[in-house]
Amino acid sequence: MEDRFAHVRPWGERRTQIGWWHSFELPEGRTITGVCSLESLKTRIAQFPIPQQLTGKRVLDIGTWDGWFAFEMERRGADVVAIDCWDNPRFREVRSLLRSHVDYRQMDVYELTPETIGRFDIVLFMGVLYHLKHPLLGLERVCALSTDFAAVDSFVIQEKHLPGADVATRAVMEFYETDEFGGDFTNWAGLSLPCLRAFCRTAGFARVELRSVLEYGACLACYRRWESPAHDAPPGPELVEVFHSANFGINFQSRYDDYVTCIFRSPEPGLTRNDVKPEVSGYGAIPLATKSLESGLWQADFKVPPGLPPGWHEVTVRVDRSLPGTARRIALDLPLHVSSLQVRAICDALSGTPDRVDLGRGHWLSVWIENLPENADRNNVRILAAESRWPVTYVDPAGNATRQINFEVPQGLAPGSYAFCVAIGNYRSDPVPFDVVVA
Numbered sequence: 429m430e431d432r433f434a435h436v437r438p439w440g441e442r443r444t445q446i447g448w449w450h451s452f453e454l455p456e457g458r459t460i461t462g463v464c465s466l467e468s469l470k471t472r473i474a475q476f477p478i479p480q481q482l483t484g485k486r487v488l489d490i491g492t493w494d495g496w497f498a499f500e501m502e503r504r505g506a507d508v509v510a511i512d513c514w515d516n517p518r519f520r521e522v523r524s525l526l527r528s529h530v531d532y533r534q535m536d537v538y539e540l541t542p543e544t545i546g547r548f549d550i551v552l553f554m555g556v557l558y559h560l561k562h563p564l565l566g567l568e569r570v571c572a573l574s575t576d577f578a579a580v581d582s583f584v585i586q587e588k589h590l591p592g593a594d595v596a597t598r599a600v601m602e603f604y605e606t607d608e609f610g611g612d613f614t615n616w617a618g619l620s621l622p623c624l625r626a627f628c629r630t631a632g633f634a635r636v637e638l639r640s641v642l643e644y645g646a647c648l649a650c651y652r653r654w655e656s657p658a659h660d661a662p663p664g665p666e667l668v669e670v671f672h673s674a675n676f677g678i679n680f681q682s683r684y685d686d687y688v689t690c691i692f693r694s695p696e697p698g699l700t701r702n703d704v705k706p707e708v709s710g711y712g713a714i715p716l717a718t719k720s721l722e723s724g725l726w727q728a729d730f731k732v733p734p735g736l737p738p739g740w741h742e743v744t745v746r747v748d749r750s751l752p753g754t755a756r757r758i759a760l761d762l763p764l765h766v767s768s769l770q771v772r773a774i775c776d777a778l779s780g781t782p783d784r785v786d787l788g789r790g791h792w793l794s795v796w797i798e799n800l801p802e803n804a805d806r807n808n809v810r811i812l813a814a815e816s817r818w819p820v821t822y823v824d825p826a827g828n829a830t831r832q833i834n835f836e837v838p839q840g841l842a843p844g845s846y847a848f849c850v851a852i853g854n855y856r857s858d859p860v861p862f863d864v865v866v867a
Contacts (some may be wrong), residue, residue: 488550559616
């Protein structure tokens with residue numbers, strides 16, 4: 429059977445013979461010749477819109493190996509961190525010869541978070557993706573570290589690798605269980621170009637721009653933010669509501685795969701996913717679904733952008749060429765601080781009659797409570813009554829000392845006297861009596 433990746437094997441053999449993967453120009457005029465020529469290295473980095481002057485910028489080079497890309501970014505003035513999963517003596521040798529100050533660390537891709545290594549203006553992810561058993565997770569790590577832009581350079585499978593699979597138009601990934609990709613068991617995955625672009629978008633990048641397709645791979649510029657609106661851009665849409673797509677609250681956890689649902693008003697007809705541009709604290713997020721709810725009212729669903737710090741974050745939406753519209757807040761990785769809960773009043777939500785609900789007219793109670801945590805929401809506020817949890821349908825946004833909660837009383841509940849308590853975390857209010865009537 430023909431070896432589809434026969435061309436890869438000589439690269440590894442040559443690296444074993446000469447030791448160097450990258451080539452280098454040294455200050456005294458000497459050169460180091462590696463498997464990758466200086467010309468090829470310069471060609472690869474030139475595919476990306478990286479300025480020649482990077483003073484004041486932080487750059488991370490993931491999978492640095494001998495370090496050519498890291499040292500090139502330092503030459504342009506950047507503060508550079510270079511990581512690899514092993515301590516390469518050739519990197520240290522070149523760093524000494526160049527009198528470099530690149531911060532060199534041994535770390536695995538999956539260890540990389542803003543907490544462990546910080547955030548960077550530019551992240552280089554050159555020739556690493558196909559070495560990962562979990563490529564999408566790796567790209568999510570890259571996105572979380574990027575504040576502006578990531579350069580993604582990766583092998584892509586072509587028609588010659590998978591004849592008849594239509595890899596030019598389909599998002600296809602081929603998995604290599606052992607060493608069938610060029611005799612190297614660290615080569616785990618081959619992605620088609622459409623699949624690579626889709627992975628970058630799914631990882632959290634707002635814009636993914638194909639820069640070039642070279643002989644053995646593709647170069648993608650991945651941006652965290654949407655294009656800047658024009659100076660004469662129209663006003664953005666009114667954001668009516670923002671909530672967690674699964675539990676309807678306003679709290680999100682960065683360690684989970686959480687998604688946001690936003691409801692907004694726009695007179696624009698026939699909006700598609702490509703027209704809607706959500707943002708969270710300025711970071712763009714690609715809508716996974718967009719639909720019309722009624723005339724002028726729209727819904728969009730998107731993933732929480734990775735890498736946001738804990739705290740409150742403003743969500744806005746742009747439509748087509750518009751400015752960001754009105755904002756709503758969500759809470760990310762915020763604990764609940766509860767010291768006490770005081771229920772000040774309750775009434776039938778429809779009639780306003782105090783201390784009772786009339787199931788003949790409706791089945792909602794309104795409650796006014798003091799000392800709710802700022803990030804209290806429909807998911808973390810619990811109404812416990814009649815040995816069950818009753819659904820919370822509304823929680824007043826933070827801002828007032830006393831906030832309203834609406835909850836649903838089961839329609840089949842027999843008339844009589846009952847009591848409920850409000851619970852948040854491990855804290856419960858005192859029982860609150862109320863009557864159920866059917867008028």
